[in-house]
Amino acid sequence: MARIGNGRGRTTYAKSGVDTRARARSLRPLLAAVTYRPPRSHGRPLGPAGHYAGLVRIGRETIAVTTDTVGTKVLLAEQLGRYEEIGEDAIAINVNDLAAVGARAAGVVDVINCARPEPTIFAALGRGINRGLAAAQCALLGGETAVVPSLLKAIDVGGTAIGFFPHGRRPVTGAGIRPGDRILGIPSSGFHANGYTLIRALIRQKGIDLHRPRSGARTPLGIELLRPTRIYCRAIESVADRPYVRGFAHITGGGVRNLLRLNPRVAYVLDRWPRPTGVFSWIRTLGAVDDRELFQTFNMGIGFAVIVTRRGVGPAIRALSRAGYGDALEIGRIAPGAGVDLPAWRLSYSEYS
C-alpha cells in the first residue's frame, strides 16, 4: 500500500505527483457505474476484471486485450533527444501484460498523441516499434495519431495489444497457486516504463547529470535509464503450456505488490530476491527513497515472475534458458498466509492499490 508521505522528508511516489491511493479511490465510483452486461451474442467477458489483460470469449477463441502508455518516461526521452527506446517500450509494456495472462501476442495498435508531429521523432519511434514487434513476434495492426497541442505538455506514446490462447491453452490467472509452489524471477532491463515521475523528481532534487555515467557504470545515466523494457513473451511461450505453471506476474507499476493480483489467499515469500545492482543499486544509494517505497514502485531487478510447482523449478529454468532467458532464477516460494514478504528487507505488503 502506497504511503502518502511518511513524515521523514523522504521522497515517495505520491509526493512526486503520482498518488496511486487517490487513483484507486476514483476508480471505485467509475466501476460501480458500469453495470451493463451485454447479450451472449456479443461475446462472453471472462473475469477477473482488473487483471493484466481484459479477456473475452469470442466464438471459439479467447481474446486478451491490454492497453498502456509509456507515461512520463517520454520526458526523459525528450531531454535526451532519443525516441527509439520509447517506441520499443510502447510495444513491450503491452505485450508483457498479455504474457502475464499466458496469452500469445497477435498484434499491436500504436497510439501517438503529440503537440506537433515531427518526422525524425516518428521515424525513431517506428524503429523501436519494429524491434518490439520482432521481440514479441507480433504485427502492427494499425495506429492512431492525434495532434492535440492544447492537451499535452509532451508527446504521449502507447498502444493496445491483442493476444490469444493457442491450441486450447487456458488463461493463467494464478488462481491455482498454493503453498509449496516456487517463485521464479526473470531479471528486468532497468526501470522499464514505470515510476519515471519519481525518478525525474530525484534527478532534479539531486542535480544529477544525465549525460555522465553513475558511479560504477560506463554508459551515461540517461541512456541507462532510457533502456527499453525487456520483452518476456518468448519466455512465457516456452512455459505457458506446461502443467507445472501456476501463475505469472508482470512486475510493473506497483512493484512486488503485483503478486497480490494473483491468488490472494497465499503468501508470496521473496526470500531469494537477488541483490539490486545497476540502476537499482544506484537509486538506493541516493538515499532519498526508502526501500519500502522502492519495492512498491519499481521492479527492483526482477521484471517478471513465474510461479511453478516445486517439481517444476528445474524444467522451467531449463525451458526459460532455452528460450533465451538463461538469467531466470528462483526468487521465493509460496507459503500459507497472505501478502508479499521480503524477509531480508523486513518488508511486507498486503494491498495492491
Add this chain to the structure above:
Amino acid sequence: MARIGNGRGRTTYAKSGVDTRARARSLRPLLAAVTYRPPRSHGRPLGPAGHYAGLVRIGRETIAVTTDTVGTKVLLAEQLGRYEEIGEDAIAINVNDLAAVGARAAGVVDVINCARPEPTIFAALGRGINRGLAAAQCALLGGETAVVPSLLKAIDVGGTAIGFFPHGRRPVTGAGIRPGDRILGIPSSGFHANGYTLIRALIRQKGIDLHRPRSGARTPLGIELLRPTRIYCRAIESVADRPYVRGFAHITGGGVRNLLRLNPRVAYVLDRWPRPTGVFSWIRTLGAVDDRELFQTFNMGIGFAVIVTRRGVGPAIRALSRAGYGDALEIGRIAPGAGVDLPAWRLSYSEYS
C-alpha cells in the same frame, strides 16, 4: 486534402493547431520502419492497414481492434464541469470504428490519463461509459488509469475496442463498391469528438458564451457541443450481413474525405447531402471557416455512410429504420471516376490525409 492556411485570413484546422498534413508526413517514416512480419503461428494480420480497425485472423475468428481518444473535447467538458458525455464518447468513437469494418463490438478497455484523479469526475465518466456500452451492446473488459501530471494539461479520455465477425460475416472494406451504387447517410448527433481544437478556437475568437443558446436553440451552446457521439453499432448490425451492402464509412476526423478510405477507384458523388442544421448551420453562420474546411474536418450532419447496391436502398432504409435509425436517408451515389464531390457546394476532395 487539408489546406495549410489559405491567404484569406479565415480559420483552418491547421491554423488552430492541428496540422493533419504534417501528421501524414510524420507517419510515413514510422510506417516505413515497421518491416517485421510475424510467423503464422502468431495470427495472420489482414489488410488494409490504416483502415478504421486493425484486423487479425486468430484461429477460427477474425478480430478487429480500434483505439482512439476523445481528444480536446475534454477541454470543453472541463469548462462546463460535465464529464458524462465524454465517457460515452470514449466508447462511441471506438465502437463506431469497429462498425465501419462491419465488426460487432465485444468489449472495450477504457483509458484515462489525468493529472489528479477526482472521484466525481470518474463517477461521471463511468456513467457515460455505461451508457455507451449499452448502446453498443458490449462489455467493459478492463481499464488503464495513469496519473501523469507532468505530461498533461487536462484529462485524456479514450479507449480500445475489440470486435468480431459473427457467423461467417466478412470484414467490410468497401473494395466492392462500384458505379451505380447508392450512398445512404445516418445523421450524427453533433460534432461527435472531432475538430474541437478548431471549435474552441472559434469560440475564443468570437467571444461566444457557452452558457447561452445559439440563435434558434433552447439548450446552452456548450451542452449542445458536448452532446455525445451517436453510436451506430445497431444500425450496422441490422445490415452488415445483407448482400446489398458494399461499404461503410464512419464520418470522423477528415469529414467526407473518409469515403476515400473505401474503394479509391470510384467517385463518391454526394448530391443529396442534407442542408446543415443545428450546430452545423451555426458554425457556418460564424463565417470564419469556409465550407471546404468544414466538410473536410467535421461530419457536417452525417455521421455514418452505408454504401449499398441500387436495389438495396429500400431494404437498407427499412432495416435501419427497424433498428432505430428512422432518420437514415439517401445522400449520394457512386459514379465512375475518383474522389468525393459535393456538387451543390462546388467541393471536391481527392485525398484522405
